[in-house]
Amino acid sequence: MYPSSARHPASLLPASWHSPELLRLLGIKISAPVIEHVVDCVYETAAYALMHSGATISKAFPAHRPRITSFVSAMLSRAEVRTATLLVALVYIVRARPHLYIALEQWSLERVFVGALVTASKYTQDSTLRNVHWAACTGVFGKNDVGRIEREFLEVLDWELGVREADLMEHHEALV
16 A cells, blocks of 8 residues: 555554554545444534533434534535544544533534534644634634634543544444
8 A cells, every 4th residue: 555664644654554454544535424424423422412411402403413414524525624634533522522511402513523623623734724714614603613612622622632543443443
């Protein structure tokens, strides 16, 4: 796949230092099944946070699935998100689950996804979109909303943004 000394585009290390499974994971295309996995993770995290925050999950919550699926798909396309960035966002979504507090159901799914994706993008890339552009990619949040969502998500993660290969591999079976 890569010469042993060649660096994978998503890593600072030679490709030979990574497991072949991780390289396969990084090579997947963002497709409908990948988006479904992202939506599953977002949904599980938001539902967990709502239940543990004492909020009541309405019967309409499952009905939000088509909306969040469309939102995730559109945002990934508009922002031209790379697979490596999306994988880091998935790690952040799962990592946030036990620490997230959601008081209101409205837009909670989208907020979880935006928080994770913006944070992952800024962590993994030297050059990324500004919040005004992220806001345009969402189609529903303003620049100040994106900034607030990002700050809140960073606090939930306690600013622990490092990602290990094992963190990424937790999604291998579902995505490959």
